[in-house]
Amino acid sequence: MAAYDWLFGALGLKDWCEKDASGGPMTMAQLLAKSGKDGGGGEGAPVSFWDTPFPSLDTLNESCSSVARTRDMTTWVENLFLSVKDPLKVVLDPISQPLSWALDGSLWLFQTVPWFIVIPLLLLAVWGASRSWKLVGFVAISFLFLSFIDHYVPAIQTLSIIFVCTGFSVLLGVPIGILMSRSDRFQRVSLPVLDMLQTLPTFVYLIPLIFLFSVTESKLYGIAIILYAIVPVIRLTDLGIRLVDQDVIEAADAFGMTDKQKLFGVQIPLAMPNIMAGVNQTIMMSLAMVVIASLVSAPGLGVLVLRGIRNLELGVGLVSGFGIVLLAILLDRVTKASLGRINTAQKD
Amino acid sequence: MSKEPKVSIRGLYKIFGDDPQAMLPHVHSGMGKPELLEKYNHVLGLQDINVDMQAGEITVIMGLSGSGKSTLIRHLNRLIEPTSGEVIVDGENVLDYDEEQLRNLRRNKMSMVFQKFALLPHRTVLQNAGMSRLVRGEDEASAESHGRPWLQRVGLDGYEDHYPHQLSGGMQQRVGIARALASDSDIMLMDEAFSALDPLIRTDMQDLLLELQKELQKTIVFITHDLDEALKLADHLVILKDGYVVQQGEPQHILLNPNDPYIEDFVSDINRARVLRVRSVMSPLNGETEFSGVVDANDNLEKLIELSEGDTSHNFKVQKDGEDVGILHMKDLVRALVPTRAAEKGAVR
Numbered sequence: 001m002a003a004y005d006w007l008f009g010a011l012g013l014k015d016w017c018e019k020d021a022s023g024g025p026m027t028m029a030q031l032l033a034k035s036g037k038d039g040g041g042g043e044g045a046p047v048s049f050w051d052t053p054f055p056s057l058d059t060l061n062e063s064c065s066s067v068a069r070t071r072d073m074t075t076w077v078e079n080l081f082l083s084v085k086d087p088l089k090v091v092l093d094p095i096s097q098p099l100s101w102a103l104d105g106s107l108w109l110f111q112t113v114p115w116f117i118v119i120p121l122l123l124l125a126v127w128g129a130s131r132s133w134k135l136v137g138f139v140a141i142s143f144l145f146l147s148f149i150d151h152y153v154p155a156i157q158t159l160s161i162i163f164v165c166t167g168f169s170v171l172l173g174v175p176i177g178i179l180m181s182r183s184d185r186f187q188r189v190s191l192p193v194l195d196m197l198q199t200l201p202t203f204v205y206l207i208p209l210i211f212l213f214s215v216t217e218s219k220l221y222g223i224a225i226i227l228y229a230i231v232p233v234i235r236l237t238d239l240g241i242r243l244v245d246q247d248v249i250e251a252a253d254a255f256g257m258t259d260k261q262k263l264f265g266v267q268i269p270l271a272m273p274n275i276m277a278g279v280n281q282t283i284m285m286s287l288a289m290v291v292i293a294s295l296v297s298a299p300g301l302g303v304l305v306l307r308g309i310r311n312l313e314l315g316v317g318l319v320s321g322f323g324i325v326l327l328a329i330l331l332d333r334v335t336k337a338s339l340g341r342i343n344t345a346q347k348d
Numbered sequence: 349m350s351k352e353p354k355v356s357i358r359g360l361y362k363i364f365g366d367d368p369q370a371m372l373p374h375v376h377s378g379m380g381k382p383e384l385l386e387k388y389n390h391v392l393g394l395q396d397i398n399v400d401m402q403a404g405e406i407t408v409i410m411g412l413s414g415s416g417k418s419t420l421i422r423h424l425n426r427l428i429e430p431t432s433g434e435v436i437v438d439g440e441n442v443l444d445y446d447e448e449q450l451r452n453l454r455r456n457k458m459s460m461v462f463q464k465f466a467l468l469p470h471r472t473v474l475q476n477a478g479m480s481r482l483v484r485g486e487d488e489a490s491a492e493s494h495g496r497p498w499l500q501r502v503g504l505d506g507y508e509d510h511y512p513h514q515l516s517g518g519m520q521q522r523v524g525i526a527r528a529l530a531s532d533s534d535i536m537l538m539d540e541a542f543s544a545l546d547p548l549i550r551t552d553m554q555d556l557l558l559e560l561q562k563e564l565q566k567t568i569v570f571i572t573h574d575l576d577e578a579l580k581l582a583d584h585l586v587i588l589k590d591g592y593v594v595q596q597g598e599p600q601h602i603l604l605n606p607n608d609p610y611i612e613d614f615v616s617d618i619n620r621a622r623v624l625r626v627r628s629v630m631s632p633l634n635g636e637t638e639f640s641g642v643v644d645a646n647d648n649l650e651k652l653i654e655l656s657e658g659d660t661s662h663n664f665k666v667q668k669d670g671e672d673v674g675i676l677h678m679k680d681l682v683r684a685l686v687p688t689r690a691a692e693k694g695a696v697r
Contacts, residue, residue: 245466247462247464247465247466248466248467248468248469250427250462250466251460251462251466251467251468253427253454254425254427254454254458254459254460254462254537255454255455255459255460255479255480255483255531256450256451256452256453256454256455256483256484257483258451261483265468265482266468269470270469270470272470
């Protein structure tokens with residue numbers, strides 16, 4: 001006799017419960033209990049009040065087999081996902097295809113062009129962004145070191161993934177942030193979604209994506225990285241535009257600027273420091289995610305970390321981990337330096 | 349005063365709150381600001397404003413903070429929408445304008461100078477000065493060629509390539525004025541344009557404005573909380589209190605005939621000898637022939653006191669543009685230096 005028999009008795013639901021008495025397959029716990037009972041436990045021993053279990057689905061199912069069990073519920077969620085998966089895939093697949101192309105293309109490009117061209121080009125980009133010889137020197141030394149210890153290819157793979165994912169994040173995130181700054185209602189709707197994207201454990205992103213896309217497709221990890229990393233650029237674009245000095249906005253209105261002139265001539269330029277801070281955060285977060293994404297076949301330094309964990313190759317894991325830290329420092333310093341240049345160009 | 353006013357405000361009301369339209373009947377039936385706030389939680393911003401602004405004159409709207417003066421000036425180019433009333437510019441009601449017409453008004457007819465300058469911090473001084481041209485869709489070269497002479501006119505040669513944050517407050521406001529002038533608009537709105545500047549620079553800027561005005565003859569609407577500034581600049585003075593017009597008219601007239609204790613309070617603190625002009629206290633010529641000297645109708649009383657060396661027995665002949673227009677008795681002058689009480693004179697409007 002189970003704990004809640006009295007409940008269904010009192011509600012007069014006994015017939016409904018027994019109609020489908022066969023029940024589903026037994027759970028492991030039931031099986032164990034059964035074998036235990038066969039061994040000796042008295043059938044139908046009354047449950048003491050102190051031991052009353054919480055009326056969860058599984059407990060109720062013991063009293064009334066018509067009640068679904070928790071694992072039926074998870075199966076139901078799974079089936080729901082699987083049933084929407086195909087139509088979803090029809091829509092998402094073509095939309096996300098450019099991401100695959102971009103990721104594959106950029107990986108191919110970075111690996112095909114020889115190192116003695118890639119590294120100078122990177123240094124040139126650093127100079128363009130930061131105008132600081134010190135930083136260029138630091139980047140040069142870091143890359144030569146990574147190459148020297150044979151980590152050039154994974155490092156450049158990681159970098160290429162980050163470039164592409166940050167690019168997509170900015171391309172999508174800035175317009176979304178602008179929309180949020182213009183509509184309070186849209187902001188109210190978006191903020192919980194952004195909160196969710198930021199707090200969801202990173203592994204959880206991967207689960208539905210694995211079902212949606214094949215693990216061999218690069219957009220799988222691309223989407224995971226973008227979903228995780230796009231949040232700060234959206235938030236800070238929204239914030240930056242909302243923080244633009246109202247007096248300046250009023251002046252723009254008083255001189256008859258159209259919304260478009262205001263957006264591109266005043267709001268975005270004045271929000272630039274905040275937007276760039278968002279881009280910096282986005283880069284940092286995609287770097288964090290690219291390591292986890294190695295679980296779903298993202299190439300790069302993350303793969304080496306993963307190898308370190310799987311095979312307990314301590315040295316491999318530590319060195320590649322250090323490589324990631326080095327990349328993080330480089331990217332952070334370079335974006336901060338270019339942010340600093342924007343800031344000095346427009347103080348008020 | 350017979351000509352058509354350039355800008356005229358008719359029966360303007362502004363109520364802030366959730367449902368301003370529903371509050372209008374209450375206000376029409378005479379409910380005051382405190383009562384409306386207490387009973388319905390709506391703020392009465394402006395009530396029944398009627399002001400005519402003549403072309404080529406400086407109309408100064410004066411009031412303390414919270415009197416609604418900044419709200420009022422923003423109704424002229426509809427940065428704030430009124431609850432009811434009319435704003436007529438060149439015979440057209442601005443409140444009937446659609447978005448396109450309104451934009452044209454702001455681009456071509458009205459320019460504005462702001463208390464906090466509100467320059468674009470990421471643009472150079474020259475680009476700021478030419479901003480109104482760029483907004484209209486003219487190219488960079490045209491904007492610069494129109495901005496540059498105005499920058500020179502306000503005394504900012506050589507600062508064209510600086511950024512606003514590199515300039516002092518007074519210089520930034522000069523850029524603000526150049527920006528407004530470069531749009532070639534007839535009407536200039538100046539919202540506490542000099543209030544954020546320190547006193548010496550403020551005087552400089554007032555002189556600059558008067559000098560520019562002599563030559564340009566724009567229709568200027570100037571907002572200030574400073575009576576000295578108002579009296580110095582105004583051709584027509586409007587005094588606001590709690591959202592309604594307490595008194596308006598020629599500044600000298602208001603000074604000599606305040607019709608409200610509120611204005612008396614204001615007026616009592618200023619240096620009357622410097623503000624009052626001979627024309628305001630002179631009497632008509634009555635066949636006198638003995639004069640201690642000849643003075644101009646626009647001289648201020650301070651100059652007369654200096655001229656007479658404090659002797660109240662003198663009479664002066666008053667001339668305007670070379671013609672005799674009246675006589676000034678020093679006794680009248682001394683009497684005019686004491687503020688009049690509205691109660692004694694009887695409220696005149």
